[in-house]
Amino acid sequence: MTYKRIRSLSRGIGVLQHLNAVGSATAAEIARDMRLPRPTVYRILDVLVDQRLIYQSPSQKSVYRVTGNVRRLSAGLMEEDWSAAAAVLAEYSNVLLWPMDLAVYEDGAMTVLESTRGSTAFSAGFGWAGRQRPVLSSALGRAFLAFAGEVDRQAFVDAHWSNSMSEEVAVSLEAAMSVVKSEGYAVFEDHEHSAPGELALPIRKAGVFVASLGLSWDRRIIDTATFVARKLGDLDRVRGMLESQFVRFE
Template identity: 35%
Template sequence: MSESSYHSVRGLERGLAVLRAVNALGHATSVEVASRTGLPRPTVHRLLETLRTEGFLRRTSLRDAYRLTLKVKSLSGGYKDEDWITDIADAVLAELCDEVVWPTDITTYEDEGMVIRSTTHYRSPLSIERSWVGRQLPMLSTAAGWTYLAFTPAKERKAILERIATVPGPDQEKMRDPEAVRRALAATRRRGYGTRQRELMAKTSSIAVPIMNGAHVLGCVNIIWIDSAMAFDVATRRYLPVLQHAATRITAAYQALTAT
């Protein structure tokens, strides 16, 4: 890296530090920002004025004090709630795959289905099904779908079920018997995880657990195995604790990420 490039990167780092300091303080003078960041006051003043000129800060009625403007929100315009997965889940899934070998996925809800956001199918030597990032799966034919519906708040669950009942496909067929769906969801909540036995993918079975943040379901993590290779109850006993631990780790990492 050239010296000029290095200084440019340092300038960006310092600008972000100043922006974070103003955000944390609510409104701040250059002296307060310098104290918080450890940067020289002349440098802080230049960065504050640059951010003000670009519209991300404004002066308050207090002398030399700055506040964030609404323009700061534009920085998050391209960020989706699911993008946290690339920051957290890939590493957790890689370790999970090393431990269990069978393929695993992380999915989130979108447009009446569960969308695969991260997967180890491509690296697991035991994978026999195609699974790729961005693939959408039906709610009521997958362990992840049952899990998401079972643990999401009742109001959201009701709205999702009403929507999928109007969309042609396997979910709509199951919604012809809403009482059976209600019983299955209640059973999923009681045991704490969702299941799929052969359905949808005829040679495999799976279980899934929710990734919770308080009452909110961030997504689900599942494991898939060849059904003829292992009895369902054996696989559940062996892998459920591992999945639950992975979900706990993802939740903790997510909370740490969003707290910064």
């Protein structure tokens, strides 16, 4: 019994590694490439889907891809990273003054892991630790998506466009991401509500972009151009401190 369980685990890891290497594949292709019985492959795929390590493409139901969770198994933010991040954000909260958020991409949205809301001199909108933020209508999401690897970007596209993305949408998305990449940071201004603005930078660990760091402010007090000019350098220093702390746990 123990041997069978270990063999099943080994096969599951093998399928996951294969999908991670090829990018996407059908069950039939996996069975052929790995020389496994197709019923065995389907059982393995069902378990991996349940664990949110892979998913079926909404536009191609027979095609499986790995999720961003697979990247985070090797390069993502672990519990030690969260503790280090909380300490860094607390240390710099009196320097930045406005609330900072550290978020990761998860299940089609940005999940805030750590936040200085409640401990900063100033307050601004958006959310607290544990809250989810939309990808395209947040600087946190735009900063992450612009620099994310192909796996995370494809997962986002598949999650939001169950059918194939139109050429117009694809061009618009690529243009928006190109602006963020060229500037190195993302800005989001909530035009439905006059106050909140957000500035964000991507965060890298082990050479992989795994999170983003955001700084929110009240646009009724400081305009966007002035805020970016004043705070971008400070936010970049906090990012550097976070990334240097993450190196300790690689």
